[in-house]
Amino acid sequence: MSWKLFWLLVEAARLTILLSVISVSIGFLLSSLVCAAVMSTHRSARIAGKLFVSFFRGTPLLVQLLLIYYLLPQIGLNVPSEVAAIVGMSLCTAAYQAEILRGGFSSVPRGLIEAANMCGFSKFAIFRRIRLPIAVQLTIPALISEAIMMLKSSSLVSVVGVVELSRMAQDLAASTYRPLELFAAAGLIYLIINLVVAGFGLQLEKRMQWGRT
């Protein structure tokens, strides 16, 4: 396989990274809302949040992407396929991240919250100073694996016509008739990106050891 082909794959990998970063970020913002809904005291908000999480975790991302890709034009939104891909990926990862966050918040030791209460912390201060930092610390490893999961899942947006890494590999494999090398190279690129993200995650975990004894 020539360097030129490999370079085309690397170029396409930039879109893969971009899509994943955007989706995971939007997904994170969405997931905080969903998590707030799931943990809220309002029954209807809880039910809506749980349904959201259950649906997006309970159906294949491929099906979600296809559904959104065909649904958006039907409701009058003619958006490029990249946007449909980001919408699908964001919704899906939001459900997973919401579940991770919920787990984090419910693992914050009750004693700490009670102690802060005794010290006269306001509700907001408890959230800002106690619950949020500890929940973030507890959920970093899981959030990083979710980001890696999304990076891999981003290969599925090739079916709605976004030419990212795996679609580029498919197109090149079809035109050069060398699928073995091209898919192996694409896999290698995914692997390298994931290793970088995982390494970054370990660094982040080390940095976030506040309050640990």
Place this chain on the structure above:
Amino acid sequence: MTFDLDLIVLYLPDIVRALGVTILLWLAGSALGLLVGFLIAVARRYGPRWLDWALLAPVELIRGTPFLVQIFLLYYGGPFIGLSLDSITAGLLGLTIYGAAYYSELWRSGFVAIPKGHVEAAQCVGLNRTQTLRRIILPEMTMLLLPSMVNMTILMLKETAILSIISVPELTLAVSALGTKYYAFVEGFAILALVYWALVEACSALGRYAESRLSKYRFAVS
């Protein structure tokens, strides 16, 4: 948006057949993946050091790359190294390899989590290695691993949808074909999502039931 239910009724036999393929691939792939994953985990934990290192690379390769790329490599790249498989066989093999890598990591985490004291206690009361494995390690591990195993098995079901891309005649492909024929994508994929959702919820309900049945093996993790 016209929602044409007659279409679904008309093609119900096709859809049911495709659902059968999905469920069959899912169950077979998960069962084989569990088995191969167990063998890998045992080999890595109890085998010689070099075997552990030799198995580390393929497991991490599988876990670090998208399933889609793996099946492309297998299905389109396979014939170049003399491995010409039809789509269903390639799909099943791909699912098995993919599942085995993930399941093996789960099994390994299970081996690590069993307290040494339990094994020593079993030896003290005169249980031999097989008895210890069968009576102590496996039941405790089953209890410990059940939630994550159920999760992984649910993931396997969702991954079967990806096999439609290499034209395995499973549910997603059948519904896509109907969509193309009648331009009824939205209703087709909506129903498709509901079917997967129902299967996933059924699977996790079954997992919760099994967990409650096996709760006598639960021990406090310190």
